[in-house]
Amino acid sequence: MGGPWIKVYDAANNLEAYSLKGMLESEHIEVQLSGECLSSATGELPTDVLQVGVWVREEQVQLARQQLAQYEHTAASSWNCPQCAEHNEGQFEICWQCGCDRP
Ligand SMILES: [Zn+2]
Known part of the structure; x- marks a missing residue:
């Protein structure tokens, strides 16, 4: 390491x-974040406009990329209900709010 x-x-x-x-970290990958100190230094920047870099050690890049690809796949498969516009996570086949089928 x-x-x-x-x-x-x-x-x-x-x-x-x-x-x-x-x-x-749950996969034993060492992680550092960049950008987070900016928001805590001022205490006023809205956290949602600041991009935060996720850094890992060179020897763990491949493993980290696999995990991130899985994460992105899960995130990308979430959907919005056409009937009530509720946001549903990828694992739901019907809207938890109104019961409408996934489009
Ligand atoms: Zn709905």
Whole structure:
């Protein structure tokens, strides 16, 4: 361990960055986030406009990319209900709000 840090992902906000960090760390991947210190330094920047870089060690890049690909696949398969516009996660086949079928 101890290779250079490589950025593998640009998270849209702190929340996503931390959930990715948790996911990668559960696979024993060492993670550093960049950008988060900016928001905590001012305390006023809205967290949702700041991109946060997700960095891992060079030797763990491949493993991290596999995990991120899985994450993106799950995120991409979520859907919005055509009837009530409720956002549903990818694992639901009907809208949990109104019971409408997935389009
Ligand atoms: Zn619905």
